[in-house]
Amino acid sequence: MKVSRSRTHGDARHGVETRMGELLGGAADRGELFLDYQPICNTDTGDISGVETLLRWHSGELGRISPADFIPVAERTGAIIEIGGWVLRQSIESMSGLLRRHSDFTLHVNVAPLQLFDPHLVGAVEKLLQSSAVSPSQLVLEITESAITGDASHAFATLTELRDIGVGLAIDDFGSGQSSLARLYSLPFTKLKIDKSIIDSVSATERGRVIVDSIVDMAHKLGLAVVAEGVESADQQDALRAIGCDKVQGFLLHKPISLMDLQSVVAA
Numbered sequence: 001m002k003v004s005r006s007r008t009h010g011d012a013r014h015g016v017e018t019r020m021g022e023l024l025g026g027a028a029d030r031g032e033l034f035l036d037y038q039p040i041c042n043t044d045t046g047d048i049s050g051v052e053t054l055l056r057w058h059s060g061e062l063g064r065i066s067p068a069d070f071i072p073v074a075e076r077t078g079a080i081i082e083i084g085g086w087v088l089r090q091s092i093e094s095m096s097g098l099l100r101r102h103s104d105f106t107l108h109v110n111v112a113p114l115q116l117f118d119p120h121l122v123g124a125v126e127k128l129l130q131s132s133a134v135s136p137s138q139l140v141l142e143i144t145e146s147a148i149t150g151d152a153s154h155a156f157a158t159l160t161e162l163r164d165i166g167v168g169l170a171i172d173d174f175g176s177g178q179s180s181l182a183r184l185y186s187l188p189f190t191k192l193k194i195d196k197s198i199i200d201s202v203s204a205t206e207r208g209r210v211i212v213d214s215i216v217d218m219a220h221k222l223g224l225a226v227v228a229e230g231v232e233s234a235d236q237q238d239a240l241r242a243i244g245c246d247k248v249q250g251f252l253l254h255k256p257i258s259l260m261d262l263q264s265v266v267a268a
Contacts, residue, residue, distance in 0.1 A: 016062070017073050023059055024070065024079040028086040032058055035090055036256035039265070040108065040227060040249045043241050048266060050106035052142070052249065053091045054256050055083070071112075080112045089128060092139065094259055096132035098266060105266075108140045108170065113147035116155040126165050136166030140191060144172050156187065163188035170227070174198075175215065185222065192219045196230025196250075202243075203235035213243045220244070 027033050037051040055071070058064045074080040091109050099105055115121055129136050141162060147155050159169055170191035171184065175198040184192075194215055201208025212228075219226045228240050231250030240248055257265070 017069075020059075020062065020065065020070055020073045021077040021079070023061060024057075024074050024077065024083065027057055027059065028083065030060065032060060033083070033086060034058070035087070035094070036258060037262045038249055038256045039254040039262070040106070040247050041253045043228075043237065043245050043248050046253060048254070049104065049247060050108060050140070051095075051262060052108040053087060053110070055087055055110075075112055075114060078114065080114050081118050084112055084115045085118075085124065088125065092128045092132050092134060096134050098263060099132075099134045099138050102266065103135065103138070106138050106140050106168065107134075108142050110142045110144075110172065111147075113144065113155065116143075116147055116158045121158060122161045122165065125162065125167060129165075129167075137168060140168035140170050142170045142172040142193065143189075145174065145176060160188055163190075173229070175211075189224060191227060192224045193227045193229050194245075199228050199230050199236060199240075199250075202228075203233065203239040209239055209243070212240070212245070216243050216245050 034056050036054045036056055038054055039048045040050040040052060041047060042049050055067055056064075057067070057070050071080070074083055088109055091107060095107050099107060111121075125139070125141075126136075128134075129139065143155075143159070163169055168190045169188060170193050171187075171189050172193050173195040174192050176195040192215070194212065198208070198212060198215070202212045203209070216226050225246045227247040227249060228236075228245050229249055231237055231240065231248045231252050233252060236250075237248055237252060254265075
């Protein structure tokens with residue numbers, strides 16, 4: 001029987017994803033996971049004011065795998081709860097010294113929608129902050145828009161508990177197509193991160209600039225600080241500075257770096 005090339009390719013990809021799912025569960029214990037840090041900078045000065053933690057996986061069997069490939073698998077299999085807990089723990093513990101030395105520095109950590117259903121999340125975060133002597137206000141948990149769509153009452157409750165202990169909350173990838181302004185208004189967010197797809201147009205067209213200007217103005221009126229994601233050109237940074245965007249992150253200023261390199265840059 002003749003098998004189409006597309007079917008063969010699909011079967012092969014499914015096989016790789018299945019194996020990823022089998023391997024992800026023990027990846028942390030095998031020492032295959034590690035973290036990089038994407039600096040977040042003041043728009044006006046370019047000074048680093050915080051970082052976003054980025055998860056990496058170098059499988060002993062499959063090699064280095066992109067987060068775009070393995071994180072969806074981790075979310076589908078439920079492994080994201082264990083992995084997300086590891087990321088939180090490693091991020092806070094490894095960054096604790098820097099955070100204590102720089103009281104205005106912030107650590108951003110992504111939290112997957114499924115993690116918000118973990119009954120131990122809030123307690124674990126509070127315990128980690130206490131044991132590391134890190135101020136709750138220095139931790140910002142980034143939540144994707146998909147976590148607050150549909151029936152998200154449990155996510156609402158978890159976010160409220162996190163905010164009550166003083167942790168910052170950022171809505172990530174804002175403008176990617178799933179936002180609800182009503183939800184944005186009702187949830188206890190402290191920051192808004194504008195998606196790269198929107199930032200790409202800020203210096204390219206007047207329409208793009210107006211859209212970003214409107215988002216920043218709305219966020220500020222709601223008491224939210226604004227971070228622009230994926231800034232890759234000086235023109236974009238200039239436009240964001242003129243608009244009044246608070247923070248920027250992207251390859252223009254810094255690519256993701258290791259903790260050792262980050263400590264060197266911040267100390268310089």
